[in-house]
Structures are given as structure tokens and as C-alpha cells.
Amino acid sequence: MKVQIEGLSVGYEKQTIVREMSLQIAEGKITTIIGANGCGKSTLLKAITRVIPYQGGNVIIDGKSIAKMNTKALAKKLAILPQNPESAQGLLVQELVSYGRFPYQKGLGSLSKKDKEMIEWALEVTRLTEFCDEPVDSLSGGQRQRVWIAMALAQGTEMIFLDEPTTYLDMAHQLEVLELLERLNKDEGRTIVMVLHDVNQASRFSHEIIALTKGQLAGHGTPEQIMTPALLRKVFNIDAVIGNDPRTKKPICITYDLIKGEERDEEMADDFARTLVGSM
Amino acid sequence: MKVIRKVPFYMQLPVSILFLLIIMLFAIWYGAADTTLKDVFEAIFQQKGGQYRSVLLELRFPRVIAAFFVGSALAVAGAVMQGVTRNPLADPGLLGVTAGANAALAGTLVFTPAASYYVIIVSCFIGAGIGMILVYGISATVKGGLSPMKLVLAGAAVTGFLQAIADGVGILFNISKDVSMWTSGGLIGTTWQALIGVVPFIVIGLILAMIMSRQLTILSLNEDVAIGLGQNIALVKWILMFVVVLLAGASVALVGNLAFVGLMIPHMVRAFVGTDYRYVIPMCMSFGGSFMVLADFTGRIMNAPFETPVVSIVSVIGLPFFLILVRKGGKAFVA
Secondary structure, three states: OOEEEEEEEEEEOOEEEEEEEEEEEOOOOEEEEEEOOOOOHHHHHHHHOOOOOOOEEEEEEOOEEHHHOOHHHHHOOEEEEOOOOOOOOOOEHHHHHHHHHHHHOOOOOOOOHHHHHHHHHHHHHOOOHHHOOOEHHHOOHHHHHHHHHHHHHHOOOOEEEEEOOOOOOOHHHHHHHHHHHHHHHHHHOOEEEEEOOOHHHHHHHOOEEEEEEOOEEEEEEOHHHHOOHHHHHHHHOEEEEEEEOOOOOOEEEEEEEEOOOOOOOHHHHHHHHHHHHHHO | OHHHHHOOHHHHHHHHHHHHHHHHHHHHHOOOOOOOHHHHHHHHHOOOOHHHHHHHHHHHHHHHHHHHHHHHHHHHHHHHHHHHHOOOOOOOOOOOHHHHHHHHHHHHHHHOOOOOHHHHHHHHHHHHHHHHHHHHHHHHOOOOOOOHHHHHHHHHHHHHHHHHHHHHHHHHOOOHHHHHHHHOOOOOOOOHHHHHHHHHHHHHHHHHHHHOHHHHHHHHHOHHHHHHOOOOHHHHHHHHHHHHHHHHHHHHHHHOOOOOHHHHHHHHHHHHHOOOHHHHHHHHHHHHHHHHHHHHHHHHHOEOOEOOOHHHHHHHHHHHHHHHHHHOOOOOOOO
16 A cells, blocks of 8 residues: 655644645655654645645545545554543553444454454454453553554554654553564555654664654655764754664764754754654 | 443443333322322323313323433533534533523514414524524634633623523513513413424434534544544534534423533433443433433422422522532543
8 A cells, every 4th residue: 555645735814834744654664754843744644544634735545535535445554643632531452443443344343254353353462351341441552552552453454644643651652562563564554654752762762764854854764874973963052962772773863962153943942842842 | 420421321320210111100190189009001001081181181191201201312412512522511501502592592582473383483492593603602702712612701601691582582572471481481371282383303412412412422532533443523523513503403492591501411321321421322322311300390399389490490400410520620530
């Protein structure tokens, strides 16, 4: 399944957030979108998955524009996991995972044999079988995230889109989620597209990285092509020292400093200030 | 609560329906007139029924049936609103929907004092729709919507405003008595004629709610998730809002302005069946119906032969419940 993005522009009201972007998402690979706060990462992801409409250009999946596709038909091709979704209180793990079968059901939606198999499989892959009768909100953050991933898996789609799947998780749980996604890509051939904040995680787990700056493409390529001091400077306005991970041999950012002085433009300063305020 | 949830739904529902039937039987059986169980059965199954046959047939039967439908309608309307807004404090009575219907009803009585039931029902629907639009309009002006508490505040403001209109119209045109006859929140004097006019709308609303229950479950999770699962959320929301207007408007036509039923019942029901609306909706019908029949029955016998207004009884139970809910930060009553 091919995803082609042609001259895509997305925005809210008068503000354009993604500007005339064109790229192609690699089939059967893990692609990560990185960029500074407010650069349009999530907006791009949402536009590709028809969560928000786009103003210009086109998103083409399998030769068809998603604006013209039936939303239910699209739900059988791609699954999405929004940024920190909250589950209803008291909802059981297996109930939530079973909603992944929604696009395949009719009427009141009793589960077919195929539905049950898919749910069982999704629970197994995410190692949640033993928790299937527990309420989702009684689980840890990492487990909860796995439940949502299991729901997306039960949807049985070739592509899975995730918006910051590791936010609010501790280091170990972050890795657990990313390794799960890596396994799904390797063993099941799923195409995975996600937004991540941590460039080192992006480098370690992705085949391709899409770097955005101010709603435009700053770079698109392998971790080796993207993880360069020049590109990170352009994207994050940082002075980065790049080395190689002694274990995975992937490029990593060992340390970095903010760039001060003439190269730091006003917009960046605003962004930074907003981030500071937001985190307080 | 976990123990209750272990009981499968196909056992919970029959038990709750049995409970409903028993309460309905008692409500028909007991009253100011000294009827026996034999009278009741004869009135139902035979063409006789002793001296109280007309009391039973003309007064108690329609009243109990009306109580059931009003309770079901308000409980389901509350559940739907809570699901659509993902706000556990949503209730047609608290968010201005029934107050809107109420105000429209007062206005209608001014222009057509002898309005037929259909005219009154339709004006209730329009008023309910306006009440809902006002509250959601206020909510929509804030980016990302209002928090549960603020939405309730907006609802209180709109309710106060619409109530003032209803009262003002009543005083200005000297029809306060007619308006309060409708809106004192009682089922006193419900006739078969009123039932035949209103109940079909409630039945349609309840059936629609049932048909939409699976969609509502998905929508109540998260809007982006619902889109991702292939739901046409705009269409689904419109249909569900229509259901709320239908149910709340029809309830007002029967019983007047009544808050808290739509708030309480869905929360109680979720403690038994969880959060899937395929189970919540039918359970709300039987639970809400039982509650309303019981509340009306209590109002009738508590200080017989005088009537205690059902709205007082519901508020006495509802207000503490609301306060507990607020104290819990608007979280659901689920284990």
C-alpha cells in the first residue's frame, strides 16, 4: 500500500501549519516524523489519516485521494493511535481491543469468529492476554499504551499511524512500546508511521525519518542522512554532537547546546517561550 | 462493583425488567383508593374489576405507564449526552434542554391556549433544540470545549434564563396557572390521550438510541479514535443530538421540567454493566423507568391523600448524588 503526499497544505482557520509538502511514505517500513514544537508534525499525521481535512494538495493512498474515500473503507487500510487517548473508566482491556473490529461490523456488532481471532491475536502480540478482564485504567501507563496499540492491531490494517506513542512513559516503557512496533514491522510487515520527540529513538527504530521545520520538509531519508549536525541545527536550532550508538551502530546525538545569537530568529524564540510556558 | 460486573448482561437485564414489573404492579395496586390485587388483575385481563375499575384504568394505569416512559427517556437522554460530550455531569435537565422545552411550552400556551397535544409536543422539541444549541453554542466558543464543571455552569445559566422566560411569559399573559400545571413536574392527571400523543415519540427515540448505541460507544472513547475506526462522527453526533431532543422534549410534554434523572441513572447503570452503550442504553430504559415509577409512587403514598411533588422527591435524591459526583471530580461511578 502506497501513501503519496502531493503539495499538501493543512491549517486551522486562517493559519497554515503545513505548507505545500510533497513526499512518499515507504511501504513496509518504519517512518518517524520529527521536528520542533509547533512545526506541524501532528498536523501532518492527522491530515494523512483524515482526522483533520486539508486545504490544498492531496493525500493519495493506493492511487485514490483520501478525501474521496469512504471513511470506513479507509479504516480497513490504516489504523491511528492519537496522542495520549483516555479510555472510559471501567472499560475492560478486551472490550477496548474489540472496538478495533468496528469497521468490519454491522448493526449492534456481535463478534464473528474472525473478529474473536483477531482480538485474541492482538492481545497475544501485545502480551496482554492475562490482563484481558482488567479495567484499562487500572493498568500502568505502558500497559495502557499497549492496549491502544492492540486495538489498532485488531483493526487488521496494513498501516498504523501513531502520534507520540511514548509520551508520559518512563524510559523502560518507552522502549517496550517501540520494540513492540519494531516487532510488528519485522514479523507482520506492517507499515508504521509515527511522531516522536526523541531523535535518538527515531534514529534507532526507523528506516526513514521525515524532519519538519515550520510546516515544511527539512529532510527525508535514512537516520544516517538526517542525523547530521547541519540538519538538526536547521530543525531544532541546536548545535549537536553526533556519534554512533556502540550497540546498534545507529547515529545518535551525544550532546547538544542551544544556538544563541544571530542565527536564532524570533519565531524560534517564541516557540521556545511557548514550550516553557506550556511545561510549567 | 467488580462482582456485579461478572454477572453476564443477559442475566442482569431480565432481573432488572422483573424488578421494574414488580414496582409497576405495586404502583398500580396501592393508592388513595383501596384497591386489591384482584381488582388490578381483573382490570388488566378481564372486562370487569369492581368499583375501582375506572380509578385503575383512567388514573393509575396511564400514570404508571407515563412514569415508566419519562424515566426511560430521561435516563437514555442523559446517557447519550454524557457519551457524546464525554462529560459525566451531562443531563438534559441540568444543561438547559428541558428548560428550553419548558419555555417553548409557555410561549405556545400564550398563542394557542387550547393547543392540541401535537402542537405542545412539537413546541417542546423546538424548545429542547434551542436549549441544547444555546448550551453547546456557549461551549463551542471556548477552544477545546468546556470542562465538565463549566459546562454545568453554562447549563445552569441557560436554564435560569429560559426559566425566567417561561415565568415571565406566564405572568405577563396571566397563564401562570396553565404553565405550572404542565411544568410543576408531576404526572398527576396524565391521560391516555396524553400518552398516545407522546409515547410514540419516546419509543422512536429509544429505538434510535439503541440502534446508535454501538456508534455512541466508539464516539465516547475519543473523537480521533472514532474517526480512525471509520465513523462519520458529524453525522453520528447530529443523530444522537436529535435523539436527545426527541426524548427530553417528549418528557417535558408529559411531566414538565425534571433534572437529575438523566444524570443519576446512567451512572448507577454503568456500575453494573460497564461503559459499553449497547448495554448501558437498554439498562437505562429499565432502570430509569423503575426509578421514575418508584419516585412517583412514593410521592403519591408518602403523605396520602395529598401528593408530594415528584420533582421534590427526585431532587432530594438527585442533589446529593450530583454533589458526590462533583466531589469525585466528575468521575464515573465505576469500579
